[in-house]
Amino acid sequence: MPRDPAGERWLGTVIAVLCFLACLAAAGTVAADRAARGWARELRSEATVQVRPRVGETGATAAGRAAETLAGVDGVTEAVAMDRKTAEDLLRPWLGAVALDDLPVPFLVTVHLDPVAPASGLTLSRALAEAGMDATVDDHALWRGEVEQSAATITLLGLAAFLATVFAAAAAIVYATRAGIEARRAVIETLSLSGATDASIIWLFQRRFALLAFSAGTAGAAVAIVLVAGLRGLGGLNGLSPALPLSWSDALMLSPCPLVAATVALVAARVGAGRVMARSGPLRSGIGDRA
Numbered sequence: 048m049p050r051d052p053a054g055e056r057w058l059g060t061v062i063a064v065l066c067f068l069a070c071l072a073a074a075g076t077v078a079a080d081r082a083a084r085g086w087a088r089e090l091r092s093e094a095t096v097q098v099r100p101r102v103g104e105t106g107a108t109a110a111g112r113a114a115e116t117l118a119g120v121d122g123v124t125e126a127v128a129m130d131r132k133t134a135e136d137l138l139r140p141w142l143g144a145v146a147l148d149d150l151p152v153p154f155l156v157t158v159h160l161d162p163v164a165p166a167s168g169l170t171l172s173r174a175l176a177e178a179g180m181d182a183t184v185d186d187h188a189l190w191r192g193e194v195e196q197s198a199a200t201i202t203l204l205g206l207a208a209f210l211a212t213v214f215a216a217a218a219a220i221v222y223a224t225r226a227g228i229e230a231r232r233a234v235i236e237t238l239s240l241s242g243a244t245d246a247s248i249i250w251l252f253q254r255r256f257a258l259l260a261f262s263a264g265t266a267g268a269a270v271a272i273v274l275v276a277g278l279r280g281l282g283g284l285n286g287l288s289p290a291l292p293l294s295w296s297d298a299l300m301l302s303p304c305p306l307v308a309a310t311v312a313l314v315a316a317r318v319g320a321g322r323v324m325a326r327s328g329p330l331r332s333g334i335g336d337r338a
Contacts, residue, residue, distance in 0.1 A: 059263040062216055066267030066308050069212040069248045070301045072277050077300065078291040083198030085292070088162075090187040090194065094171060101179040106154035107131075109180070116178040122166030125159040156182075196254045213311060220256055220315035224323070234295025235324075245334040249320040256316040257309045264308030272298045 096117065100109035110128035117126035134152045140148075160166055168186035175182045199224055279293040 055223075055259055058219065059259050059266075061219050062260050062263035062312075063267035063270075065212045065216040065219075066264040066304050067214075067271050069209050070268055070304055072205050072208040072212065072269030073276075074271070074293070074297045074301065075291065076202055076209070077297055078293050079201040079205065080198050081294070082292050083194050083201065087191050087194045087198070090191040091165065092160050092162050094158040094160060094166075094168060094184060094186045096158060096171065096175070097183045098154045098156060101181070106281060110154040111155050112178070113175060113180055113182055116174055116180065117156065117158050117171060120166050120170060120174045122161045122164050122170065123158055124161050127157050127159075129155040129157055162332065215308075216260075217311050217315040218310065220260065220312045221319040223256065223319075225319050245324050249317060249324060252320040253313050253316045257313045260312030261305045263311035264305035267308075268301050268304035271304075272301050275301065278304070 096113055098106070098109045098113045100106045107128070107130070114126040114128040117123055130153055138150075138152065156170065158166075168184045168188065171184045171186070172182075174182070234245060235248055275293060276295070276298045279295060279298070
């Protein structure tokens with residue numbers, strides 16, 4: 048099978064770029080999903096209680112009583128009453144440099160839950176009610192639901208981007224296969240006259256484009272692996288950004304990309320060559336009869 052250096056070079060470049068983009072989409076999807084799951088896990092492991100003191104009772108005293116009550120509940124590992132300075136530090140990024148001393152800062156209790164068997168918000172509310180305390184429990188269920196929904200959306204978008212690049216690579220290979228068969232029609236006719244079957248001729252194209260896709264996929268995946276590893280190394284424990292925490296396993300996850308590209312090329316070349324050979328079958332049969 049004679050080669051087409053110019054056409055195959057451009058096709059290899061397209062496949063390499065598509066594999067690079069597919070690897071970035073896969074790594075970004077995994078990192079975003081990891082971040083969202085980490086945030087959801089942190090929200091699931093904590094709860095916040097707002098305590099309203101009784102008449103003649105200070106807020107600090109009420110928060111301390113609530114912390115003692117919640118510390119003995121099953122599924123709670125620790126309950127800490129938040130002092131005013133900590134509450135002001137939490138409000139300052141939202142309110143700016145204002146006089147927080149004059150604001151009615153709520154009295155809060157931070158509850159750390161057992162990660163294996165966490166106490167529910169209903170259980171915490173019941174324990175506080177039995178202790179005669181006026182308090183509101185926030186188990187972060189609303190925020191956790193939004194984070195998990197965002198994680199699912201990001202995962203679907205990343206999967207769609209990955210599948211789109213795979214489809215684009217397959218379409219490019221099918222087009223290149225058809226063009227290659229049309230350009231080598233004289234070679235195919237010669238092979239047919241020499242006794243070559245359609246399956247053997249199609250296999251020549253499959254092998255050619257599978258090897259091309261494998262080498263191009265290796266180049267694209269190698270660049271993506273170097274980029275992901277570089278971002279992971281430069282960013283410390285959480286990668287370049289806590290919003291996209293990369294892991295060394297992400298770079299390892301991209302290593303099968305050349306095999307995936309070769310498989311896609313194998314199937315695409317089979318489809319493209321099969322259709323062209325089916326259309327050119329009568330012509331080759333007529334040539335064979337005249338020979």
